[in-house]
Amino acid sequence: MKAVIFDLDGVIVFTDKFHYQAWKKAADDLGVYFDEEINNRLRGVSRMASLEIILERYEGEPLTERQKVEITEKKNETYRSLLSTMTPADVTGETRETLAEIRRRGYGIALGSSSKNARYILEQVGLTDAFDEISDGTMITHSKPDPEVFLTAAGLLGQDPADCLVVEDAEAGIDAGIAGGMKTAAIGDAVRCGKADYELTALSDLLGILV
Ligand code: BG6
Ligand code: MG
Numbered sequence: 712m713k714a715v716i717f718d719l720d721g722v723i724v725f726t727d728k729f730h731y732q733a734w735k736k737a738a739d740d741l742g743v744y745f746d747e748e749i750n751n752r753l754r755g756v757s758r759m760a761s762l763e764i765i766l767e768r769y770e771g772e773p774l775t776e777r778q779k780v781e782i783t784e785k786k787n788e789t790y791r792s793l794l795s796t797m798t799p800a801d802v803t804g805e806t807r808e809t810l811a812e813i814r815r816r817g818y819g820i821a822l823g824s825s826s827k828n829a830r831y832i833l834e835q836v837g838l839t840d841a842f843d844e845i846s847d848g849t850m851i852t853h854s855k856p857d858p859e860v861f862l863t864a865a866g867l868l869g870q871d872p873a874d875c876l877v878v879e880d881a882e883a884g885i886d887a888g889i890a891g892g893m894k895t896a897a898i899g900d901a902v903r904c905g906k907a908d909y910e911l912t913a914l915s916d917l918l919g920i921l922v
Contacts, residue, residue: 712894712921713874714819716846716864717810719829721754721880721899722914723822724801724836729793734765737786743769754900755881757825757854758783787828794828797835809914810841813921819843821864823877825854844868855883858891865891878917882906896920 720726731750738745743765753761762783766774774782814820821844822829829847833839844867851859858872865872877888880899885906888895897907898914909920 712818712876714821714865714868714870715813715876715878715917715921716821716823716861716868716888716893717842718755718877718879718881718884719822719824719826719832719847722878723806723838724797724832726794726797726832727754729790730761732793733786733790734761736789737762737782738765740785741765741769741782742771751900755825755855755879755883755887757848758787758827760854762786791828791831794832794835797832799837802836802838805913805915807838807841809917810838812918814841816921818921819868819870821846821868823861823864824848825851825860855881856886856890858887858893861887861891861893865893876909876917876921878911878914879907 717723730753735745745765752764762779810820820842822842823846825848827848830845844864846860846864846867850863853859861877862872865875872892876894876896878896878898879885879888880901882901882904885895885897885901885904895907896909896911898911902910
């Protein structure tokens with residue numbers, strides 16, 4: 712392997728709680744049931760696809776595309792105001808040191824995130840410079856499990872996908888890595904799917920793989 716492509720939410724930072732709070736507010740406004748289990752299904756999935764998952768339990772008048780866009784915009788406003796509270800203290804020393812050591816060992820490092828807020832989050836936590844390249848939700852038309860965001864990252868790094876390791880907490884992200892012809896490492900929730908080449912209990916486990 713020559714490069715590592717990291718997912719952001721659930722791997723580098725833990726923004727699930729903010730997504731949950733913001734979607735919960737949107738769901739309450741719509742009168743739709745929403746819980747942590749449904750929130751788990753939103754991992755790696757785009758904003759609009761997340762709304763469609765939440766709407767599986769919606770029983771009101773069918774919503775127009777315009778209304779759906781308004782709901783996602785409002786959700787994003789709530790989410791961004793929660794993100795504005797993030798600081799460098801929201802990234803563990805282990806994460807910072809692991810990224811720095813991977814760079815020291817000569818691997819390329821990219822972000823491969825479905826989020827359109829990825830750059831904002833990296834700025835908030837002071838990690839923008841830890842990545843050589845950033846591929847995010849603003850640059851793609853197909854979200855995970857489509858491999859587009861990772862193939863874009865590999866292209867930016869100038870690496871063959873087969874030489875890249877994708878690190879993911881979402882099954883959709885592991886599927887995307889496999890579809891892109893990359894090696895995959897699962898952490899957190901993604902370990903359960905049993906599809907990844909490597910299973911991590913901590914991010915620093917990568918240092919035993921990327922020798
Ligand atoms: C992913 C999250 O990183 O980004 C998903 O895991 C989220 O839960 C997606 O829906 C899109 O995020 P954003 O910030 O563009 O709404
Ligand atoms: Mg994730």
